[in-house]
Amino acid sequence: MADSRCSATRNPFTHTETPAVSVAIEDLSKSFGKLEVLKHVSFQVEPGEIFVLMGPSGSGKSVLLKHIVGLELPSGGRVTVDGRDAAAAETREQIRLALVFQAGALFNSMTVYNNLALYLREHRVADEAGIREKVMRALQILSLEAAAEKYPSELSGGMKKRVAIARALVMEPQLMLYDEPTSELDPVMAATISEIIATLKDQYHVTTIVVSHDRDLALNIADRVGILMGGQLVFLGTRDELRASADPRVVDFLNPKIDLANPRFKQLET
Amino acid sequence: MRTLTRVLEGIGSTLQLLVQSLSHVPTLPRQWGRFIEQCYLIGYTTLPIVAILSFFIGSVLALQSGYSMENFGAKQFIGSLVGLSIARELGPVMCAILLAGRVGSAIAAELASMKVYQEIDALETMNIPPARILVLPRLAAVLVMMPVLAIIANLVGWFGGAIVAKYTDFIAIDPPAYFAALRRFMEFKDVLNGLIKAEVFGFAVVLVSCNIGLNTRGGPREIGASVTRAVVTSLILILVLDYFVTKALL
Amino acid sequence: MQNSQQTARVGLFFILGVALIWVTFETLSGGKVFKDQGYHIVAGFTSLKELKTGDEVRMAGVKIGEVEKTRLAGRRAEALLRISPDVKIKADATATIVMAGLIGTNYIGIDLGSEAAADLRDGAEIKTAVTPDLNSVMSQIGELGKKIEGALGNLGGALSGDGKSPGIIQKVDQLVTENRENLAQTTGNLRSITDKMNRGEGTLGKLINDPVLYTDLQSALSEIRGGANEAKTFIANAQAILDEVKRGQGAIGALVYDQKAADDLKASIANFRTVSDNLAKGKGTLGQLLNDDTLIRDTRAIMRKADRALDGLDDAGPLTAVGVVANGLF
Ligand SMILES: Nc1ncnc2c1ncn2[C@@H]1O[C@H](COP(=O)(O)OP(=O)(O)OP(=O)(O)O)[C@@H](O)[C@H]1O
Ligand SMILES: [Mg+2]
Numbered sequence: 001m002a003d004s005r006c007s008a009t010r011n012p013f014t015h016t017e018t019p020a021v022s023v024a025i026e027d028l029s030k031s032f033g034k035l036e037v038l039k040h041v042s043f044q045v046e047p048g049e050i051f052v053l054m055g056p057s058g059s060g061k062s063v064l065l066k067h068i069v070g071l072e073l074p075s076g077g078r079v080t081v082d083g084r085d086a087a088a089a090e091t092r093e094q095i096r097l098a099l100v101f102q103a104g105a106l107f108n109s110m111t112v113y114n115n116l117a118l119y120l121r122e123h124r125v126a127d128e129a130g131i132r133e134k135v136m137r138a139l140q141i142l143s144l145e146a147a148a149e150k151y152p153s154e155l156s157g158g159m160k161k162r163v164a165i166a167r168a169l170v171m172e173p174q175l176m177l178y179d180e181p182t183s184e185l186d187p188v189m190a191a192t193i194s195e196i197i198a199t200l201k202d203q204y205h206v207t208t209i210v211v212s213h214d215r216d217l218a219l220n221i222a223d224r225v226g227i228l229m230g231g232q233l234v235f236l237g238t239r240d241e242l243r244a245s246a247d248p249r250v251v252d253f254l255n256p257k258i259d260l261a262n263p264r265f266k267q268l269e270t
Numbered sequence: 271m272r273t274l275t276r277v278l279e280g281i282g283s284t285l286q287l288l289v290q291s292l293s294h295v296p297t298l299p300r301q302w303g304r305f306i307e308q309c310y311l312i313g314y315t316t317l318p319i320v321a322i323l324s325f326f327i328g329s330v331l332a333l334q335s336g337y338s339m340e341n342f343g344a345k346q347f348i349g350s351l352v353g354l355s356i357a358r359e360l361g362p363v364m365c366a367i368l369l370a371g372r373v374g375s376a377i378a379a380e381l382a383s384m385k386v387y388q389e390i391d392a393l394e395t396m397n398i399p400p401a402r403i404l405v406l407p408r409l410a411a412v413l414v415m416m417p418v419l420a421i422i423a424n425l426v427g428w429f430g431g432a433i434v435a436k437y438t439d440f441i442a443i444d445p446p447a448y449f450a451a452l453r454r455f456m457e458f459k460d461v462l463n464g465l466i467k468a469e470v471f472g473f474a475v476v477l478v479s480c481n482i483g484l485n486t487r488g489g490p491r492e493i494g495a496s497v498t499r500a501v502v503t504s505l506i507l508i509l510v511l512d513y514f515v516t517k518a519l520l
Numbered sequence: 521m522q523n524s525q526q527t528a529r530v531g532l533f534f535i536l537g538v539a540l541i542w543v544t545f546e547t548l549s550g551g552k553v554f555k556d557q558g559y560h561i562v563a564g565f566t567s568l569k570e571l572k573t574g575d576e577v578r579m580a581g582v583k584i585g586e587v588e589k590t591r592l593a594g595r596r597a598e599a600l601l602r603i604s605p606d607v608k609i610k611a612d613a614t615a616t617i618v619m620a621g622l623i624g625t626n627y628i629g630i631d632l633g634s635e636a637a638a639d640l641r642d643g644a645e646i647k648t649a650v651t652p653d654l655n656s657v658m659s660q661i662g663e664l665g666k667k668i669e670g671a672l673g674n675l676g677g678a679l680s681g682d683g684k685s686p687g688i689i690q691k692v693d694q695l696v697t698e699n700r701e702n703l704a705q706t707t708g709n710l711r712s713i714t715d716k717m718n719r720g721e722g723t724l725g726k727l728i729n730d731p732v733l734y735t736d737l738q739s740a741l742s743e744i745r746g747g748a749n750e751a752k753t754f755i756a757n758a759q760a761i762l763d764e765v766k767r768g769q770g771a772i773g774a775l776v777y778d779q780k781a782a783d784d785l786k787a788s789i790a791n792f793r794t795v796s797d798n799l800a801k802g803k804g805t806l807g808q809l810l811n812d813d814t815l816i817r818d819t820r821a822i823m824r825k826a827d828r829a830l831d832g833l834d835d836a837g838p839l840t841a842v843g844v845v846a847n848g849l850f
Pocket of ligand 1: 032035037055056057058059060061062063064102
């Protein structure tokens with residue numbers, strides 16, 4: 001499985017020789033017991049596109065991402081990656097995809113360095129020296145060199161998130177999924193992440209899906225934006241269309257007014 | 271009915287995990303480091319408790335049999351009784367029970383927390399099957415370490431019996447006589463029998479604990495529940511397997 | 521690094537385990553450590569009974585090897601014996617399967633053979649003898665019991681008479697009444713003799729009161745016990761004699777049924793009295809035996825000789841059925 005990846009001309013963070021993949025979500029429904037989390041969601045993500053998925057907390061964004069990597073199975077409809085069923089194990093063998101988990105999901109028993117190196121070692125992407133080079137490069141980009149020999153439990157929340165992103169980067173995926181990559185980061189680091197995402201897209205044509213509440217990120221780098229509310233897609237369009245949208249739900253979601261005279265939690269009570 | 275389906279589900283997923291792990295056997299040489307680490311945890315660190323417990327089991331066995339056999343003048347067979355019971359039954363079963371308590375619980379806890387904190391999910395998105403790097407090295411390690419633990423348990427147990435047989439007033443049998451009796455009715459077959467049992471038990475304990483750990487659902491609270499379940503299931507399994515393996519080996 | 525230390529520990533641990541398993545294997549499966557030491561001889565039996573691999577081979581009670589293998593060879597069972605190299609077995613030595621106790625631990629006993637005979641070579645076959653096992657012993661004892669019962673029945677008839685002629689008891693009664701005085705005197709003499717014996721005077725007295733001699737005697741007696749199956753023949757003979765007695769033939773027949781013989785008896789009892797008188801006074805050979813210390817040493821020496829002679833028989837196993845039982849039980 002390592003053979004196709006060992007070509008000498010590969011760039012560090014993506015595979016120019018393998019084309020970017022598309023993602024198709026067709027009439028996807030998901031319920032946990034009686035709780036319906038996703039209700040007939042359909043959209044397409046084109047190869048090489050940056051798709052930003054927004055929506056209130058608990059609207060089902062993370063669940064949707066898990067369907068794309070095959071960690072959850074649909075209750076109805078289907079999800080395909082490059083035409084292949086996302087739920088099938090073979091898909092993950094043929095398409096390299098990386099998911100930056102919302103909570104990081106770092107391997108707690110390993111150092112940061114080994115967290116990053118695990119994928120490369122297990123798939124024999126390079127020899128130990130090559131692995132070292134790739135890992136250090138990724139750590140450098142995310143200003144993590146000092147943390148290389150630390151364990152996840154010794155890191156701050158934002159550092160964990162950056163390690164998770166670095167771990168996804170070293171995988172050099174064709175499809176990159178971020179679950180709230182900037183939520184715990186300071187504004188500068190958040191901007192850096194946005195830049196990395198945009199760079200990967202521009203130079204290496206990686207298909208990217210970002211779940212984020214970060215309006216700056218969405219309005220600056222997204223090719224298209226989807227807004228999920230209550231398990232349904234209420235908006236789907238380019239960032240210009242998003243800015244121009246008159247849908248009150250969208251407007252309120254993007255520019256919520258902090259109304260101290262009439263707080264939202266009091267409105268709910270009546 | 272619910273319990274039955276859960277038991278069947280458990281058996282099914284355990285066997286599935288076994289097959290998955292076996293399919294990764296060719297990668298074992300590459301996982302030498304993990305294998306050694308697991309050998310260390312499963313074998314080396316379990317040794318002291320195994321030694322202590324088997325010593326006292328041997329002693330108590332000698333004491334009890336000495337007490338009851340004295341009545342009909344069969345004291346000189348204490349060695350045979352202690353030797354055979356430890357080699358064929360108590361040694362392997364005790365090792366397996368300690369393994370369940372010490373290693374099975376640790377495995378279940380570790381894998382359950384990896385599951386709960388999405389580390390397992392992360393492995394799967396990386397196309398690194400947990401069966402390969404988490405289960406297989408442990409299974410290999412227990413296969414290598416279990417006979418070692420069991421033979422040490424046997425020998426320590428025998429010596430425990432010998433010491434008690436010598437220094438208890440109403441028994442007072444010298445070690446040479448004790449070991450002569452031990453050898454008289456025992457063949458290597460009996461010891462081998464015990465080692466095979468230990469192997470089967472150890473393998474089952476590790477496999478079941480891995481499976482329970484990997485199938486944990488929910489939050490951190492479930493980690494504890496998984497550990498309990500792993501240990502209880504292991505203990506039941508040891509005793510059930512004991513019956514069948516004993517029967518098969520008779 | 522810590523990693524290499526861990527590897528070393530695991531390696532050490534594993535080697536320790538393998539070594540222990542190996543040692544256990546060697547000890548329990550008959551010390552194969554010494555596999556190449558010693559030579560083999562073959563012993564063929566009709567049945568090996570309880571004999572199993574690893575049982576001992578003993579010569580004169582000393583362990584000289586063990587049973588390495590048991591196998592069927594045609595119509596007989598063979599035991600392959602491994603004998604330690606420094607022990608020579610004579611070609612005329614005999615091997616028997618010996619039961620060392622009732623619970624069925626066995627060994628192969630080989631006797632010393634004769635000094636002159638050649639040594640057995642590696643792979644040679646040793647002569648064997650069959651010893652009765654416990655079952656056949658028991659059935660023999662059963663038969664013996666029946667015979668004794670029959671003989672005692674006859675004896676009972678002879679003793680109590682058959683109605684017409686008086687039985688032995690009546691006759692003896694008469695005899696005793698007629699000779700009361702003589703008998704009383706004899707008894708008195710006997711008493712003084714036994715008194716002397718009790719005090720340890722004279723050879724017989726020593727014999728009875730000397731503990732060393734006693735143990736010698738004891739061991740001789742226990743071997744004599746081994747000869748008890750001759751009792752069988754004896755009882756058969758006794759029966760024949762009793763038949764003769766009934767018919768009035770033979771010495772006892774005459775004694776019981778013949779007046780003249782009774783008179784003779786009276787005379788001989790009178791004689792016995794004079795003899796016992798003499799004995800008490802220390803006259804004659806027997807008298808000397810009873811009153812003189814010098815003979816004791818000779819007796820002791822004889823006892824030792826007898827003991828040694830009996831010892832030689834040990835390894836051939838108990839010779840008789842009763843002997844086997846006695847050995848098994850005690
Ligand atoms: N494994 C699960 N079992 C049961 N319910 C679940 C499970 N995973 C998610 N849910 C439920 O599905 C709903 C959507 O969860 P999800 O994690 O997708 O929210 P989200 O949109 O990512 O929110 P946030 O922005 O806070 O991360 C929630 O109500 C959650 O309780
Ligand atoms: Mg989420």
